[in-house]
Amino acid sequence: MHFKLEGKDEQSSARAGTIKTGHGSIETPIFMPVGTVGTVKGVHQRELSEDINPDIILGNTYHLYLRPQTQILIKAGGLHKFMNWDRNILTDSGGYQVYSLSANRKIKEEGVKFKSHIDGSYHVFTPENVMEIQRAIGADIIMAFDECTPYPCDYNYAKRSMHMTHRWLDRCLSHLEKTPLKYDYEQAFFPIVQGSTYKDLREQSAEYIANAGAVGNAIGGLSVGEPAEEMYEMTAVVTNILPEDKPRYLMGVGTPINILENIALGIDMFDCVMPTRNGRNGMLFTAHGTINIKNKKWEDDFSAIDEMNITWVDTAYSKAYLRHLFTVNEMLGRQIATIHNLGFYMWLVREARKHILDGDFRSWKDKMVKQMDKRL
Incomplete structure (x- = not known):
């Protein structure tokens, strides 16, 4: 993956750039329609490509793992071929779904044990197998496995969770090096900044993620119920630390106004249902x-x-x-x-x-x- 900055706004931190991957160019700032289970709900692929015309859409690792399951995607030749989509795809890691399943999951250092919302069966996500699942799905951009903390969140819990997310990142990177590509194009890997709405934790996490040296970086754990002003404050803290020459993805945001305000803070990529x-x-x-x-x-x-x-x-x-x-x-x-x-x-x-x-x-x-x- 290659990212080129093409312009900056003098009155804010807004930037325009282009991301290039094996499935084409992505002009930023960009909004990624959410195609959770291999489809953007209610929209044919022809309407999606011709009428809406996004450079990239998002799929969800948790849902695709459960249905249709990775063996089907591998037989199909990856998600692009399975859903007949020849442009870019990003997959999240399932961390947000783990957060939303709070009544049906248990988080430990090893990973997360959760109960399927479909049939009640038990499954385990670890940094290692989430990397393998995303290899099988075949998205152009794949995400580190993280824990998304709720809002409000106790400071000590947010701190422990942030450090565990960092340890999980190291495990993701280590395992990704040992896990070969399944298809004939590269996959770009983005780690995720956490730290809830605590400035010092966000600063620590942004430094850790920046030092990982990935080709792009994401900000998670926002747009989970906090006031918009807190979201903007935390985004500004993080974008001031993350490297300028790499794309920045604010996960799960948001309203049209949220998107414009966060573009002004230096965000390049968005998704939201x-x-x-x-x-x-x-x-x-x-x-x-x-x-x-x-x-x-x-x-x-x-x-x-x-x-x-x-x-x-x-x-x-x-x-x-x-x-x-x-x-x-x-x-x-x-x-x-x-x-x-x-x-x-x-x-x-x-x-x-x-x-x-x-x-x-x-x-x-x-x-x-x-x-x-x-x-x-």
Whole structure:
């Protein structure tokens, strides 16, 4: 993997760059649609590639390990071939799912024993086998196994967890060297900064991760319930330490406003289920604020879903028609809303990149944040 910085904003820490992998180029800042189990929910691969057009999507190690299971992916030739996707894929390590399964898992130094949410069977994730699983999945960018701490989190627990995440990182690196590639392209490895919302722990962790010398770095354990201002504060602490010549990935973030504010702090990569999950529940993100399409006020509004016409669905259907689809519980409504939201997120990060390169990102960002912070 190669990363080239192509521009920086003089009024903030925002940057524009290009990541190159075996499956093509990724222009940053970038949002990665979440394709948890080998599909972005409600979207055909043709719509994903032609209408939404992301350079990279995300898959989830925990879910792909359970279904379809790694032996199926290996027989298929990896996740790219299995799902017919010829662009980049990043897989997370399963650490967040382990966090979300708090009632059904036990964390020890060796790894995590957890109960499947599907059939109740028991499984163990260790730094070593998570590296093997991600080799089998075949993503272009793979993540270190870490523990994602909850919010709020006791300082001593956050400290112990951070040091264990660092020890797990060392084990990941050691095992990755012994685990050969399964397919005919390289995989880039990103370690993850932890430390909850404690500045001194975030600084320690960022130093440790920076010293690992990986080709890119991630920030985990944020967007788990803490106020947005704490997220921004911790992000700033970490980006001031992580190397400038390597991409920075803020995991699980977030709202359109979160994304713009974190781009201003020097983040390059984002993922979040919000555009798809909220879309399936009738929330549409636009440049002028959010729309709850289920509201009665849209019942006889025959204007386009979004006059900006970012994706074809925006002017192909009216607000009244989309509200009707949600009212009668038609699957098409959820599909339309999902395509719109993902298209908007992609437009937002690409517009941010354009303004970084043009030198007016800060003023554009401030205007957009004000506009988007409305309920329409």
